[in-house]
Amino acid sequence: MPPPRPTAAAPADLAIAALSFEDALGELERIVKGLEGGQQKLEDAIACYERGTLLRQHCEAKLKEAEARVQAIVTAADGSVSLRNSLESEAEPAAPAAGRARKAASAEDEIPF
Secondary structure (H helix, E strand, C coil), rough: CCCCCCCCCCCCHHHHHHHCHHHHHHHHHHHHHHHHHHCCHHHHHHHHHHHHHHHHHHHHHHHHHHHHHHCEEEECCCCCCEEEHHHHHEEEEECHHHHHHHHHHHHCCCCCC
């Protein structure tokens, strides 16, 4: 069964923006199963694919937001937990020397085009 198509009163991007990550992922999974089944008419399959693309982008954005929130959590030496202030969270954290060396080595191995 194809997912409900958005109406003119509820544009796809606005309806998707209101979805939680879990709801968007669930709908995306249903779309993928429907497309894999191959039983949809061409126009319906295209509409589902377009909505699936929007859902994928929404899920990726939600994951990036969650990752930023997790990375902003700082544990102090005394074990207390707090959030990094906005200036610190915008700056890239210093990489350990070994990490920088690996990064530099991998950059040298890359071939620029």
